Amino acid sequence: MSKILVTGSLGQIGSELVPALQKKVGKDNVVGLDIREPKEDIGPFVNQNTTEREGLKAVLKDNDITQIYHLCSILSAKGELRPWQAWHVNMDSMRNVLALAVDMDIKKIFWPSSIAVFGPTSPRNNTPQKTIIEPTTMYGVTKMAGEGLCNYYFHKYGMDIRSLRYPGLISYKAPPGGGTTDYAVAVFYEALKSKNYSCFVSKDTVLPMMYMDDAIRGTLELMEADKSKLSVKTSYNMSALSFSAEDLTKEIQKHVPDLKVTYEPDERQKIADSWPQVIDDSRARKDWDWKHEFDLPKLTKVMLEKLGEKFAKEKS
Numbered sequence: 582m583s584k585i586l587v588t589g590s591l592g593q594i595g596s597e598l599v600p601a602l603q604k605k606v607g608k609d610n611v612v613g614l615d616i617r618e619p620k621e622d623i624g625p626f627v628n629q630n631t632t633e634r635e636g637l638k639a640v641l642k643d644n645d646i647t648q649i650y651h652l653c654s655i656l657s658a659k660g661e662l663r664p665w666q667a668w669h670v671n672m673d674s675m676r677n678v679l680a681l682a683v684d685m686d687i688k689k690i691f692w693p694s695s696i697a698v699f700g701p702t703s704p705r706n707n708t709p710q711k712t713i714i715e716p717t718t719m720y721g722v723t724k725m726a727g728e729g730l731c732n733y734y735f736h737k738y739g740m741d742i743r744s745l746r747y748p749g750l751i752s753y754k755a756p757p758g759g760g761t762t763d764y765a766v767a768v769f770y771e772a773l774k775s776k777n778y779s780c781f782v783s784k785d786t787v788l789p790m791m792y793m794d795d796a797i798r799g800t801l802e803l804m805e806a807d808k809s810k811l812s813v814k815t816s817y818n819m820s821a822l823s824f825s826a827e828d829l830t831k832e833i834q835k836h837v838p839d840l841k842v843t844y845e846p847d848e849r850q851k852i853a854d855s856w857p858q859v860i861d862d863s864r865a866r867k868d869w870d871w872k873h874e875f876d877l878p879k880l881t882k883v884m885l886e887k888l889g890e891k892f893a894k895e896k897s
């Protein structure tokens with residue numbers, strides 16, 4: 582039986598991935614790790630900073646870990662405020678995970694890359710799996726370096742590292758923090774709270790997005806896929822849908838007609854403009870049969886329902 586460590590387990594992805602993994606392998610076989618403390622019982626948990634190698638080593642050893650989902654990361658917008666902090670957290674933690682995995686014979690790892698690996702010189706529409714990669718954010722630079730490390734560790738140590746270039750992820754459980762695509766989540770919160778949202782990108786900004794359930798299912802499917810079928814050793818393009826900020830507003834307004842959104846682009850606009858609008862994920866669809874399920878109307882409906890339930894619960 583696998584014993585799995587999930588770093589960044591209280592973050593936007595981790596808080597949904599941990600229960601999904603627990604369902605598969607049992608609650609006691611998934612250990613969450615974060616620098617924050619959980620507010621409720623989420624199963625086995627350790628408070629640890631992944632940039633501290635000795636502490637991380639002890640966690641791997643004490644829990645007999647055989648697989649790692651290394652999620653903790655500083656995202657794009659926050660990374661631009663303190664670029665070297667982003668480099669330190671994203672790269673030193675990855676270096677520790679990889680070095681310890683070699684030492685401790687942990688062969689299977691998941692690590693998230695992002696559409697942020699691309700930059701303004703990559704084709705923006707139907708961005709191919711293999712293309713020019715010249716990111717202009719520090720977060721993107723860490724994704725480019727990380728992808729190189731995935732490939733390097735595969736060739737040098739035979740390590741089975743699997744990775745996805747996530748688009749903007751839309752979810753209701755844990756809010757995202759510090760990303761450029763966060764507006765696509767924040768607008769749902771304000772649709773139900775104040776009915777007013779000031780969006781920090783222009784209304785015609787189009788980015789690739791995905792509902793979290795698709796992202797989690799895709800991640801687990803990639804990890805379960807037959808190794809011999811995986812032709813990409815850096816990170817797979819993975820896509821679901823692309824829409825403009827205004828398309829999203831209009832879809833939410835079908836349910837919340839009095840929602841008012843203004844568009845006041847700030848420094849995050851430049852980041853959004855450097856990323857692809859539509860990603861070509863045909864390699865993922867061919868190699869491990871990736872398919873998304875949520876389109877814009879479906880994800881909008883579910884987000885409003887689930888967030889509504891969450892707010893009602895918080896009030897009672």
Ligand code: AKB
Nearest residue numbers: 656657695760761762
């Ligand atoms: C961000 O906006 O930084 C992230 C990402 C696309 O990786 N959501």
